[in-house]
Amino acid sequence: MKERIFSVVYMFFLTLVFTSVVSLVKHVNAEKIRLNEEVKLQAVVLDALGIKVRSGPLRNEAVTALFGERVRRSEGEGRAIYTGYDETGEEIVGYAFPAAGPGFWGPIQAMVGVDAGVTEVVGVSFPRHSETPGLGARMTEPQFRDQFRGLPLRKSGGDAVYFRLVAPGSADRPGELDAITGATMTSKAIERFLNRELDSFVAAAPRSRTGRE
Amino acid sequence: MPAPPPNREIIRNGFWAENPIFRHTLGICSTLAVTNVVANTLVMDAGLIFTMALSSLTVSLLRGVTPTRIRMMVQMLVIASYVIIVDIMIRAHLPDISEALGPYVGLIITNCIVMGRCEAFARSNPPLPSFVDGLATALGFSSVLLVIALVRETLGFGSVLGFRVMPAGFTPWTIMIMAPGAFFVLGLLVWAVRARFPQVFAAPGKR
Numbered sequence: 001m002k003e004r005i006f007s008v009v010y011m012f013f014l015t016l017v018f019t020s021v022v023s024l025v026k027h028v029n030a031e032k033i034r035l036n037e038e039v040k041l042q043a044v045v046l047d048a049l050g051i052k053v054r055s056g057p058l059r060n061e062a063v064t065a066l067f068g069e070r071v072r073r074s075e076g077e078g079r080a081i082y083t084g085y086d087e088t089g090e091e092i093v094g095y096a097f098p099a100a101g102p103g104f105w106g107p108i109q110a111m112v113g114v115d116a117g118v119t120e121v122v123g124v125s126f127p128r129h130s131e132t133p134g135l136g137a138r139m140t141e142p143q144f145r146d147q148f149r150g151l152p153l154r155k156s157g158g159d160a161v162y163f164r165l166v167a168p169g170s171a172d173r174p175g176e177l178d179a180i181t182g183a184t185m186t187s188k189a190i191e192r193f194l195n196r197e198l199d200s201f202v203a204a205a206p207r208s209r210t211g212r213e
Numbered sequence: 214m215p216a217p218p219p220n221r222e223i224i225r226n227g228f229w230a231e232n233p234i235f236r237h238t239l240g241i242c243s244t245l246a247v248t249n250v251v252a253n254t255l256v257m258d259a260g261l262i263f264t265m266a267l268s269s270l271t272v273s274l275l276r277g278v279t280p281t282r283i284r285m286m287v288q289m290l291v292i293a294s295y296v297i298i299v300d301i302m303i304r305a306h307l308p309d310i311s312e313a314l315g316p317y318v319g320l321i322i323t324n325c326i327v328m329g330r331c332e333a334f335a336r337s338n339p340p341l342p343s344f345v346d347g348l349a350t351a352l353g354f355s356s357v358l359l360v361i362a363l364v365r366e367t368l369g370f371g372s373v374l375g376f377r378v379m380p381a382g383f384t385p386w387t388i389m390i391m392a393p394g395a396f397f398v399l400g401l402l403v404w405a406v407r408a409r410f411p412q413v414f415a416a417p418g419k420r
Contacts, residue, residue: 010280
């Protein structure tokens with residue numbers, strides 16, 4: 001009996017000690033992790049808007065400064081919309097909005113940038129996903145993402161979508177882009193949710209705000 | 214309690230003769246999951262070495278007081294704590310690598326080798342030999358993962374650490390990136406090593 005009580009008390013205090021240490025480590029690093037995530041989001045937005053950040057030391061500071069100068073955040077249709085401005089801070093260069101959908105293994109989060117007139121895609125990036133490294137995860141590589149740059153926001157084909165991911169090397173018609181080799185499911189998932197999200201963004205487009213409607 | 218073996222023997226055993234993969238064929242899940250790209254394998258290895266050395270040390274330090282009945286709970290707590298610390302540190306200081314590894318760091322918790330060494334060695338040996346044992350076994354395991362990753366990335370992508378090593382016309386073997394590729398490389402490697410060093414890896418009793 002005594003041994004059992006000792007086991008319980010011992011486990012209790014040991015757990016207390018270890019969780020305290022883990023909490024302390026977490027607490028000490030929490031601010032840094034939060035900043036990392038914030039800078040990451042800012043970098044993703046800038047990337048989707050096609051605004052170049054100079055690389056090198058102090059990149060994080062450069063990202064935050066540039067984001068502050070060139071991007072305004074607003075809420076629209078239940079999601080955040082980031083409006084990008086040119087160097088003068090007056091002319092709108094484009095809009096970026098977060099998009100998300102189910103991937104093969106877990107949710108995929110994307111950031112999509114479109115030009116000021118909502119006529120073409122400026123950039124797409126995938127800041128968060130849990131696809132297979134080396135296969136589906138290659139969606140984050142420039143080789144795949146760069147294909148979206150300049151994609152016209154015009155539906156084509158019988159199924160009326162903005163883009164279609166086809167077997168790599170066989171993309172020849174408008175709206176066709178190379179899928180990711182060996183990651184058919186991930187490619188299909190991207191095709192499905194990005195088309196849908198583009199559709200809903202275009203439908204509610206901030207076109208009216210640019211006075212183009 | 215028998216005296217612990219000398220450090221040289223612990224290192225030789227952990228790294229080579231009792232290598233978790235060659236000898237026991239343990240830790241296969243991580244072997245399959247993280248070895249398709251060398252960079253991921255390296256960080257995973259570093260996390261595993263840290264976790265294993267310190268878990269063995271801690272379990273050994275607590276060995277006098279821990280009741281036998283709840284020792285596995287204690288080991289799990291120790292291992293999980295170190296793994297979470299590794300995860301937090303990577304997220305805070307190496308955000309890019311944390312990105313690439315995603316859920317794999319957490320997978321160290323379920324790596325049976327870590328708990329295996331705590332159970333087989335650290336709970337009945339003094340702290341220093343236990344630390345050495347954890348370190349040596351983790352290094353032995355990590356080296357094998359690295360060899361597999363080198364083969365898989367070279368054949369599957371034609372690159373090593375992202376740098377092209379194969380000629381331009383090389384067609385990547387996509388199967389190498391996927392789980393079956395890991396099975397092929399692992400099987401061939403274990404076979405080659407055991408065939409080449411029959412004395413070291415012979416079944417017990419046949420040595």
